[in-house]
Amino acid sequence: MAFSNAYKSLFLNIMLMEEDTLASAVHNDDWKKLDAYISRLQIEEPSMDVWKKIEGKPLDAEFIDGMVAQKWKAVPEFMHLILDGICDYVNKVLRLNNFLSGYGRDKTLFHEMAHVRYGISDSLNRPDWHKNAAIADWVGRKSSADPELLSRAIFDFGLEVQIYDLASYNAFHGIGKLSFRDSGRLKKYYEKIGILMD
Numbered sequence: 001m002a003f004s005n006a007y008k009s010l011f012l013n014i015m016l017m018e019e020d021t022l023a024s025a026v027h028n029d030d031w032k033k034l035d036a037y038i039s040r041l042q043i044e045e046p047s048m049d050v051w052k053k054i055e056g057k058p059l060d061a062e063f064i065d066g067m068v069a070q071k072w073k074a075v076p077e078f079m080h081l082i083l084d085g086i087c088d089y090v091n092k093v094l095r096l097n098n099f100l101s102g103y104g105r106d107k108t109l110f111h112e113m114a115h116v117r118y119g120i121s122d123s124l125n126r127p128d129w130h131k132n133a134a135i136a137d138w139v140g141r142k143s144s145a146d147p148e149l150l151s152r153a154i155f156d157f158g159l160e161v162q163i164y165d166l167a168s169y170n171a172f173h174g175i176g177k178l179s180f181r182d183s184g185r186l187k188k189y190y191e192k193i194g195i196l197m198d
């Protein structure tokens, strides 16, 4: 499950009023803060099963192919604005809010895939939901920054190709309409943007 930015900032304010919890970092979209939070969590809670899983089972191309072979689908659909995505295990569907585009859509797609890969739920009725949400986001963002994995996921799930940063440019340039454009100038443009992680 992935919450929208508007919801997260509202929730963050509530959390901060209650206590300066670890969770506060989770609801921050700043990559550096998220990365620092995960490093701290690894030190403070080394016994969490998920660390070993992340080391032994990367969210790689083989896994993405496997999801599709097991009939998983990724579907943009209408959903409440507080949600960016839902991992629907029962129906094997990664549901993506259809108002998302570009980086937001792909970040959400990979977040939901990370839930499947590591079996970490962020249902709000779990006391550790915020940790699992952060871990899914952390793994997801790192994987979506890899052009090979990004193109694999988009093509495997049959989603629309969208270019918005250097990783997505590297994944998809030369495809379709883009190959007719001045790719040198486009490349420079996306190099300036860099790889989005926040």
Ligand SMILES: [Zn+2]
Residues within 6 Å of the ligand: 001, 002, 111, 112, 115, 122, 133, 136
């Ligand atoms: Zn989630």
